[in-house]
Amino acid sequence: MFKILIIEDEPTIAEILAENIDRWGFEAHVIKDFHNILGEFAEVNPQLVLLDIQLPSFDGFYWCQKIREVSNVPIIFISSRTTNMDIVMAMNMGGDDYITKPFELDVVIAKIQAILRRTYSYQETNTDVITYNDILLNIKDSTVHHNELQCELTKNEFKILYILIKKHGEIISRDHLMRELWNTDSFIDDNTLTVNINRLRKKLSQIHLDDLIETKKSLGYIIK
Incomplete structure (x- = not known):
């Protein structure tokens, strides 16, 4: 079962995402300690990360960079920030996709499925x-x-x-x-x-x- 780590500061959104991700047969994990994101990331060892930009202490760009130092796991940004600068920066930091809020849940699930299929279904030629x-x-x-x-x-x-x-x-x-x-x-x-x-x-x-x-x-x- 694919594990998906949700790094989202809004509890309601995190809960909605987790419920729907679980319903589609994945295993959702929501970050609890925003000061120990790397520690929880290592503990969960997810196959995909959903990452908001606006987070306590350090923003999503910072944590994307930190995750990229230890893993090539796919990262999808989910944010209310919609400027081209934010999207370009997210991609440059190592993001694989960008979803703007408010979002449609079926779009989120479709993007998750597409990235997991692309990343892991053809792993012999495309990934380690x-x-x-x-x-x-x-x-x-x-x-x-x-x-x-x-x-x-x-x-x-x-x-x-x-x-x-x-x-x-x-x-x-x-x-x-x-x-x-x-x-x-x-x-x-x-x-x-x-x-x-x-x-x-x-x-x-x-x-x-x-x-x-x-x-x-x-x-x-x-x-x-």
Whole structure:
């Protein structure tokens, strides 16, 4: 499930956005502490941010810049400020889209869906992130995220998970995995793959993904 972080100073608007975002099958999180936006951002680890410009202490331009220092997550500005200067500045700071208030909720949802589809549906060529259900793989740092939890994988562990998720619903043979991992026709001890699979499963269990990888006896492995 995609998580959307709402950084909005008007409680009524934040509540309306959250209710409608949840209704469309996303998971909305509303910022509670405007002095700890980066901390809440890191805790939620959202796939998209809705960001107002007029905020307590520092404005949305400032927080967009701060988020861009640590993440390439899509950011949609939502603001009552409608001048071209504001829109240009939002884009220059790293915003992906700009919605003016008052807004139509169906327009907001449509833009959210379009950006999520564009960002994550074609992730192999367009982003450093791939997603499957509520699991997110960050190719850049070989981490896997599930809800608020994450773990770091070795190169081979990450590649195994990547292959299985990329071909989810298909049984992937041990021979295929070994060829993909070591890219050689030379003999590789079969036990080496078993060790990698076991280590991967142990790490996945730490983020509550114990049963993600299923073994098909004499056939291989599958993620359904």
